[in-house]
Amino acid sequence: MRALKSMVELVPEIVVLRWGHRPRDFRVTAHVGLTARALGASGLILSDIQDFDLQRNILNVVKNWGGSFFVQVGRPWKETVQEWKKNRGAIVHLTMYGENLETSDVLDRIRKSSKNILLLVGSQKVPAEFYSRDISDFNVAVGSQPHSEVAALAVFLDRLYKGKELKRKFEDAKLSVMPSRRGKRVIENEKSCEKCASGP
């Protein structure tokens, strides 16, 4: 399974900046990171907080399941945003208060900006300036109801990439799944390893 190249190119490049992580909410941020990786983002920046356990956990998934996803921890969020802007990237803030992904043209406008995207994913309450022009180019709502930043991230990526992200192969994977109607089929390198819960 070495060097199984991805045949699917995902444009634009997206990096997720997770703001407001608390180590006691480890699992939610882990879900943000793993969703970012699985649905096409290039990396996760865990701003302001150095949670090396989280970083190690996500990188262990990368090691086993392939691809080149990076995880950076502890950098102040403003530094990342300023650098991103300097390099002419777009900043998209996911928030239930923003423009509706379904009923507005915000996704078209993001696409037309032809920029790589830093995607701000907050937690409970983000700084007020996240909504301002100084920080975000777009405030995008996956519906205007309170729900989950993991869900919002997933739907945003799926729509932006039009589902292509689910066709990708991950390079240099030690493990991969053979999709099945029944049971579990996990391939280790070249060797099929049946861990079927029940036969097909």
Added chain:
Amino acid sequence: MRALKSMVELVPEIVVLRWGHRPRDFRVTAHVGLTARALGASGLILSDIQDFDLQRNILNVVKNWGGSFFVQVGRPWKETVQEWKKNRGAIVHLTMYGENLETSDVLDRIRKSSKNILLLVGSQKVPAEFYSRDISDFNVAVGSQPHSEVAALAVFLDRLYKGKELKRKFEDAKLSVMPSRRGKRVIENEKSCEKCASGP
């Protein structure tokens, strides 16, 4: 804002069964429940475990943000599945080992079954029988990578309902959001309550 009827009908009806909840993972299950509600499901069944705090928290969101979402806790999962099958509903199991939502025809086949859906959303490791014909009619993967049941649920609902779920109004909401390019606009009943972080 009373009796603001939804103009969007979502078919089929979906109820989410959350299996494997642990009270210490409260937040992930809360995300499952809130995502289910926000993206069109009718209710959440938290199987086997009676977590009344979780139930109360989600129902508080329903009270404030409207709609008729139900939360049931503590019933053995097999009972729910058996009842659902007796009433000729379909059982869809979300799992990274299942048929790929993007590259297979599984979503078409689910639609053609014309049945209401009990959507099984597990956590770390589900019972082997979940994959079998005795339990699931369809095993569906939102990509074949490890990520998040919240993300998988969100993408599945968004695709099944073709985005219509994001157009819905929630009946009898005390609070609703007016989507905005900048800032936060929350409407309390008929009265606009500006909590703008920064002006438009």
